[in-house]
Amino acid sequence: MSMKQSADDGSLKPYSEKLISRLRGTPISRRQAVRRALLGAAGLLLGDHLSLRALAATPSGKARARSVIQIWMWGGPSHLDTFDPKPEAGNDYSGPLNQPIPTNVDGIRICELMPLLAKQADKYSIIRGMTHGVNSHETASYIVQTARPQGGRDVFPSAGAVVSLFKGYNAGYQGLIPPYIVLTEPQGRFSEAGFLGPRYKPFATGGDPGQNRFAVEGVVAPGITDQRQRDRRELLHKLNTLEHAMKGDAQLAASEQAEKQAYDLILGDGGKVFDLSQERDELRVRYGRNTFGASCLVARRLAERGVPYITINYRGGWDTHKDNFRTMRRRLPEMDKGMAALLEDLADRGLLDSTIVWWSGEFGRTPKVQWEAPWNGGRGHWGKVFSAVVAGGGFKGGQVVGASDVKGEEVKERPVYPCDLIGSIYDLLGIDPDGKLPHPQGLAVRVSPSAADGVSMGGRLKEIM
Amino acid sequence: MIKISLIPAVVLLTAPVGSAAPGEVQSLFESSAAPNPRSKIDELVFGGLKRLGLQPAKVCSDAVFVRRAYLDVIGTLPTAQEAKEFLLDQDPNKRAGLIDRLLKREEFADYWAMKWSDLLRIKAEFPINLWPNAAQAYHRWIRTSIKQNLPYDHFVREMLTASGSNFRDPQVNFYRAMQNKEPQTIAQTVALTFMGTRADNWPKDRLAGMAVFFSQLGFKATAEWKEEIVFFDPAKTAAPATSGVSPAAAIFPDGIPARLAPDQDPRAVFADWLVHPKNPWFARNLVNRVWCWLLGRGIIHEPDDIRPDNPASNPELLAWLERELMAAHYDLKHIYRLILNSTTYQLSPIPQTDRPEGEANFAHYPLRRLEAEVLVDALGQITGTTEKYTSAIPEPFTFIPEEQRSIALPDGSITSSFLEMFGRPPRDTGLESERNNRPTAAQRLHLLNSSHVQRKIEGSPKLGSLIRSSKDRREIVTGLYLTILSRFPTDEELKIVAAYSQSANVKGRDVLVDLAWALINSAEFLYRH
Known part of the structure; x- marks a missing residue:
């Protein structure tokens, strides 16, 4: 059986790794091995076009969204001090932040530290009944980003890895830029790719987009001229003595292929997407010339070029056990600026219709303020109820979904579980919830969990889709 | 044996491995010695090759061997000095001598504790959630056991029968390092780790019968934050409701029912069965894994997928190694020594046959990309630079010393972007396949062009002083080759470097920086070979 035949049967199985394991034990020729290794090595930057065809053949539904920008508020921002104020x-409970401001949508008010987002409220919807009940960072981070409960035998892939599986190279994505990018450091806490394996891990840019020159690790060369890049590359080829001695080795051929792709990005135009000097100064100022603001701008540029999933991993985090209010006063204006500019800019360019923006942390924070030392006005972890924000890509704006109770401690109406939100995002991207995830032990795993998997559900976000 | 310090520097500059002309580069990697069987392992492997009509590779050169032995045995590159001393040593038994020395090194314990920590899933965070102090304690116990060469049957038995605090009795963490503590999950984990078999594929009642041995395990918190006591709880007599079996129905995986006294910890009964010399899984699992770790492929492959329809490529070899392990009273280093001293292990990576069965029958040494941790440590060693590791757990803060080597990191939650990118296992399942050494374009980008690697080379105090150490370009180039590739350069390579330095574009120190960069990006550096 050849790779090609298997890919043409339209099944979801032609991942080269899986195929190799299925074929293991069957003698294969050196040439076949080289070929397979080449396909496998396509790795992050280029797809294998055989599996691509097979996946493209599966009905993808009516995709309304093309990209997701996930603003990951790790640490867990206070819902009361952002999108679910409770001055009453x-x-x-409210502490000093007790003057929520109206937005450009009647009846919706948000924290007074987010005046710019107040002017964009018609573009996003606030989900005030998010819940999963878990108060530890690592487990909550997993649940919110994978939509799966803890404790099974498997570690599931995050939404970004699933999107990169179904919307990345396997689905015809052609860009040199990897399909799943995180600005700038990986979220950590758990392996984002889960059992899908490293091929679906996010590409972490490193560097700082807030600096004059955003040095994306590997892509933007630190002070090496193109001429020297070419000279060095030639030197490497001449001195690659073991490779010369082992011509025809499958692994080395794969590595050579990976090198070629790497140089396409280093010496080609692909890396220009990270060059913010191509943007107007006025716009850069509007986003905020800081790490988060500039990350939002880079995210827009990536979405514009069709990168399917971009995570902005908020540097510094929102784990405000101590001195919550001072932190919010310092940090929220920056967030307000970057996120508001992103929404407005996406809308101005007509990109908001095809780009989902998803803002959330792993949980909210204790509604009742801990005034005593050592917290000094701090808030603890709160997984019972918290807020998320979604915009674009088929999500309506100007809506509030569900509500927390009067003190922000419990869900009062319309609980929304992580699988409801992520399932809705998949629907808008045209990812079939009944599709199968390739599992290393060949188990049948659906893209979206069902009640039979022991997952609590409140249903898709139909009211805002 | 020649004393190295007495050799005049000028002698060191000529490459004893021969100045290879373009057509002769293979002599760099192969020795002139015929691949003759020297041990029982070789008789069994070469016998198998002969039956299949497969030609074994030649024996590897000393330069290949020294690098391979350091990387495989201690996960660490030889220093330039160590490589040079070995290459110039005239003792015909120098390979065996090196193996003995390496087995005694501290890094041996570091490297193999890393391997066991992967299999035992030592990780503070999701989904294992050991918590930092427990992860550290567990790792320390494993490292100490390896350092002291604790017999393997004792090593396993101590974990399986442990009771006590996760902080003070580190072995109990075996039962905590799983996604859940259901008896069936524990049974699956024990089967995977110590029997090399995937109980997920067993008939249901077989797994249920084994799970009974782990159904009287209790877990309770104490007043100390995140402390957990693991203990035998005789009050827990009901077997898992879903399986519908009672404790009386404890059945060993070979189908023989166990007799359990009511006040007896059934884990001890299971451990007795497991480590018994007649047990068909216990020794086989271990020797097969060690073989796989050293030779890149199990005699049964995957090494953690032992089942009747996945036969050994060389059953006699496997059986012989099992007997050796038992005869040596489960002395792990004995097995390492047997394998490392065999001609089979010392074959060159360059195959003499084009037939695909060669690899499964160990006709040559397989190329393997360096593991993430080994690679970043090697980069640190040759440049004299350190790495920064972080743990996402904010409380209590984990401080990681500047000099920390990656292979000695105790906790899978302490990590770096580099380790993640280069396929360090997430320690979620304990499967060997979690470690992914396949090259990706993102990895190539990083090595070719990242500021991380660039800074290491450009800012390297070690390469800097090497470059300043001499006026003689040839001497410096030789130093770079010994440091990075553990061998002398060939005449051909020296010519290429000389030509590069005369090209119009690159000048002075940059020539040597570019040379270091090229060697680091060469297959010879990036792959075990």
């Missing part, structure tokens, strides 16, 4: 609950 009194000082022990």
Whole structure:
């Protein structure tokens, strides 16, 4: 059986790794081995066009969104101090941030530290009944980003890895830029690719987009001229003595292929997407000339070029156990600026219709303020209820979904579980919830969990789709 | 044996491995010695090759051997000095001598504790959630066991029968390092780790019978934050409701029912069965894994997928190694020594046959990309630079010393972008296949062009002083080759470097920086060979 035949049967199985394991034990020729290794090595940057065809053949539904920008508020931002203010609950709950402001949508108010987002409220919807009930960072991070409960035998892939599987190279994505990017450091906490393996891990840019020159690790060369790049490459080829001695080795051929792709990005135009000097100064200022603001701008440029999944991993985090309010006063204006500019800019360019923006942390924070030392006005972890924000790509704006109770402690109406939100995102991207994830032990695993998997569900976000 | 310090520097500059003309580069990697069987392993492997009509590779050169032995045995590159001393040593038994020395090194314990920590899933965070102090304690116990060469049957038995605090009795963490603590999950984990078999594929009642041995395990918290006591709880008599079996129905995986006294910890009964010399899985699993770790492929492959329809490529070899392990009272280093001293292990990576069965029958040494941790440590060693590792757990903060080597990191949650990118296992399942050494374009980008690697080379105090150490370009180039590739350059390579330095574009120190960069990006550096 050849790779090609298997790919043409339209099944979801032609991942080269899986195929190799299926064929293991069958003698294969050196040439076949080289070929397979080449396909396998396509790795992050280029797809194998055989599996691509097979996946493209599966009905992808009516995709309305092309890209997702996930603003990952790790640490867990306070819902009361952002999108679900509770001044009526009194000082022990709202603390000093007790003057929520109206937005450009009647009846929706948000924290007073987000005036710019208040002017964009018609573009996003606030989900105020997010819940999973888990108060530890690592487990909550997993649940919110994979939509799966903890404790099974498997570690599931994050939404970004799933999107990169179904919308990346296997599905005809052609860009040199990897299909799943994280600005700038990986989220950590768990392996984002889960059992899909490293091929679906995010490409972490490193560097700092807030600096004058955004030095994306590997792509933007630190002070090496193109001429020297070419000279060195030639030197490497001449001195690659073991490779010369082992002509025809499958692994080395794969590595050579990976090198070629790498140089296409280093010496080609692909890396220009990270060059913010191509943007107007006025716009850069509007986003904020800081790491988060510039990350939002880079995310827009990536979405514009069709990168399917971009995570902005908020540097510094929102784990405000101590001195919550001072942190919010310092950090929220920056977030307000970057995110508001992103929404407005996407809309101005007509990209908002095809780009989902998803803002969330792993949980909210204790509604009742801990005034005593050592917290000094801090908030703990709160997984019972918290807020998420979605915009674009088929999500309606100007809506509020569900509600927390008067003190922000419990879901009052319309609980939304992580699988409801992520399932809705998949629907908008045209990812079939009944599709199969390739599992290393060949188990049948659906893209979206069902109630039979022991997952709590409140249903898709039909009201805003 | 020649004393190295007495050799005049000028002698060191000529490459004893021969100045290879373009057509002769293979002599760099192969020795002139015929691949003759020297041990029982070789008789069995070469016998198998002969039956299949497969030509074994030639014996590897000393330069290949020294690098391979360091990387395989201690996960660490030889220094320039170590490589040079070995290459110039005239002792005909120098390979065996090196193997003995390496087995005694501290890094041996570091490297193999890393391997066991992968299999035992030592990780503070999701989904294992050991918590940092417990991860550290567990790792320390494993490292110490390896350092002291604790007999393998004792090593396993101590974990399986452990009771006590996760902080003070580190072995109990075996039962905590799983996604859940259901008896069936524990049974699956024990089967995978110590029997090399995937109980997921067993008939249901077989797994249920084994799970009974782990159904009287209790877990309780204490007043100390995140402390957990693991203990035998005789009050827990009901077997898992889903399986519908009672403790009386404890059945060993070979189908023989066990007799359990009511006040007896059934884990001890299981451990007795497991480590018994007649047990068909226990020794086989271990020797097959060690073989796989050293030779890149199990005699049964995958090494953690032993089942009747996945036969050994060389059953006699496997059986012989099992007997050796038992006869040596489960002395792990004995098995390492047997394998490392065989001609089979010392074959060149360049195959003499084009037939695909060669690899499964060990007709040559297989190329393997360096593991993430080994690679970043090697980069650190040759440049004299360090790495920064972080753990996402904010409390209590984990401080990682500047000099920390990656192979000695105790906890899978302490990590770096580099380790993630280069396929360090997430330690989620304990499967060998979690470690992924396949090259990706993103990895190539990083090595070719990242500021991380660039800074290591450009800012390297070690390469800097090497470059300043001499006026003689040839001497410096030789130093770079010994440091990075553990061998002398060939005449041909020296000519290429000389031509590069005369090209119009690159000048002075940059020539040597570019040379170091090229060697680091060569297959010879990036792959075990």
